Amino acid sequence: xxxxxxxxxxxxxxxxxxxxxxxxxxxxxxxxxxxxxxxxxxxxxxxxxxxxxxxxxxxxxxxxxxxxxxxxxxxxxxxxxxxxxxxxxxxxxxxxxxxxxxxxxxxxxxxxxxxxxxxxxxxxxxxxxxxxxxxxxxxxxxxxxxxx
Amino acid sequence: xxxxxxxxxxxxxxxxxxxxxxxxxxxxxxxxxxxxxxxxxxxxxxxxxxxxxxxxxxxxxxxxxxxxxxxxxxxxxxxxxxxxxxxxxxxxxxxxxxxxxxxxxxxxxxxxxxxxxxxxxxxxxxxxxxxxxxxxxxxxxxxxxxxx
Numbered sequence: 001x002x003x004x005x006x007x008x009x010x011x012x013x014x015x016x017x018x019x020x021x022x023x024x025x026x027x028x029x030x031x032x033x034x035x036x037x038x039x040x041x042x043x044x045x046x047x048x049x050x051x052x053x054x055x056x057x058x059x060x061x062x063x064x065x066x067x068x069x070x071x072x073x074x075x076x077x078x079x080x081x082x083x084x085x086x087x088x089x090x091x092x093x094x095x096x097x098x099x100x101x102x103x104x105x106x107x108x109x110x111x112x113x114x115x116x117x118x119x120x121x122x123x124x125x126x127x128x129x130x131x132x133x134x135x136x137x138x139x140x141x142x143x144x145x146x147x148x
Numbered sequence: 149x150x151x152x153x154x155x156x157x158x159x160x161x162x163x164x165x166x167x168x169x170x171x172x173x174x175x176x177x178x179x180x181x182x183x184x185x186x187x188x189x190x191x192x193x194x195x196x197x198x199x200x201x202x203x204x205x206x207x208x209x210x211x212x213x214x215x216x217x218x219x220x221x222x223x224x225x226x227x228x229x230x231x232x233x234x235x236x237x238x239x240x241x242x243x244x245x246x247x248x249x250x251x252x253x254x255x256x257x258x259x260x261x262x263x264x265x266x267x268x269x270x271x272x273x274x275x276x277x278x279x280x281x282x283x284x285x286x287x288x289x290x291x292x293x294x295x296x
Contacts, residue, residue, distance in 0.1 A: 044228050044239045044260075049281050052241065052258050054228060080190050080202060082264065082273050087232035089262050089274060091192045093200065110200050112192075112260050112276045114237050116230065125230050126237060128260045130278030133197050 010121030011036070014081075014088035017115050017122040022074050028067040034060045038116055038123035046128040048109055073097040076111070086117040093132065108132040158269030159184070162229075162236035165263050165270040170222050176215040182208045186264055186271035194276040196257055221245035224259070234265040241280065256280040 011017040017036055024033040037043055037056060045053040045062055053062045066072070076092035083089070094109040114126035159165040165184055172181040185191055189203040193210055201210045214220070224240035231237070242257040262274035 042228050042230055044230075046239075046258050046260075046278065048278075051281060052239070080192050082190055082192075082235070082262065084235035084264065085233050087230070087235040087237070089235070089237060091194075091200070091274065091276070110194050110276070112194075112274065114230065114262075116232065126239065126260065128239070128258070128276050128278070130194065130196075130276070133199060 011115075011123075012121060014083065014090065014115035014122050017124055018076065018090060018113055021113065021124055021127075022076060024063075025067065025072040025074050028071045030060075030064050030067055033063045033067070036124050038118065038125050040125070043124070044126050044128070046130070048129050048131045074109075088115045088122070090114070094129065159271075160269060162231065162238065162263035162270050165272055166224065166238060166261055169261065169272055169275070170224060172211075173215065173220040173222050176219045178208075178212050178215055181211045181215070184272050186266065186273050188273070191272070192274050192276070194278070196277050196279045222257075236263045236270070238262070242277065 009020075011020060020032065020036050023029075024036065037059060039056050041055040043054075043056055043059050045059045047053075047062065047066060050062070053059050073096070075095040076090075077095060078093045080091045081088060090113045092111050092113065094111050096107045096109055098105050098107055108131075109129050110132050111127065111129040113124065113128075115122045116125045157168075159168060168180065168184045171177075172184065185204055185207055187204050191202075191204055191207050193201045193207045195201075195210065195214060198210070201207045221244070223243040224238075225243060226241045228239045229236060238261045240259050240261065242259050244255045244257055246253050246255055256279075257277050258280050259275065259277040261272065261276075263270045264273045
């Protein structure tokens with residue numbers, strides 16, 4: 001019963017919470033996903049090309065929808081972190097494995113994840129994901145091709 | 149000399165830094181924009197459909213490119229904030245005025261902005277912007293149409 005075990009875990013670092021986030025996606029485990037978010041009306045989630053979801057109920061429902069098609073194998077890479085006491089922001093490039101039935105390919109998504117320290121350990125408070133252009137990893141030092 | 153004045157200002161709140169960010173865009177003021185970011189290699193910026201820019205030099209150059217076409221009138225709305233001592237995360241819906249020469253229209257962009265408290269006041273450390281679907285404001289309580 002991984003979900004029940006997960007419920008009793010306290011994440012002692014933002015990285016542990018982030019690992020649990022991607023494990024929940026990989027297991028399509030809605031209960032674990034729901035549990036690792038802060039239960040608060042100010043949490044926020046943006047999936048690629050999705051509307052913005054505000055508040056824990058909308059966020060949980062959005063992940064239930066996202067994971068209703070099954071597990072999502074996502075590897076966060078090229079991490080950058082900005083942290084202060086009690087709040088951490090990670091920006092990652094997600095490698096998302098997509099299986100079209102015949103073959104697997106990897107899409108790239110840029111994601112900002114944020115974690116807040118609570119008495120119950122670190123909890124996720126924000127996930128903002130958007131497709132990287134041309135399916136590639138962002139050119140981290142590039143100065144061209146931008147459009148606000 | 150607004151830019152020189154801006155350089156000497158300390159932003160005493162994240163909101164002041166955010167206001168300066170959108171004013172710099174509205175004035176196409178690259179110097180003010182450069183100054184309000186934290187001078188650090190871990191700052192991060194994602195413009196809509198752009199690669200990810202990491203580090204202050206790449207971020208500043210990206211805004212120089214973005215603003216090279218002139219002022220960008222952007223109004224942040226429907227703000228949500230998550231704050232802890234020394235670090236603040238804002239998520240907003242940006243109303244971006246686009247002028248195609250004949251008429252003006254408003255596009256919607258979802259943006260996550262983050263600010264860090266420093267001895268020199270609050271500084272911007274992250275801007276992650278992505279288009280809202282169908283040009284509309286995100287349906288904040290919607291549970292459909294998501295795709296991770």
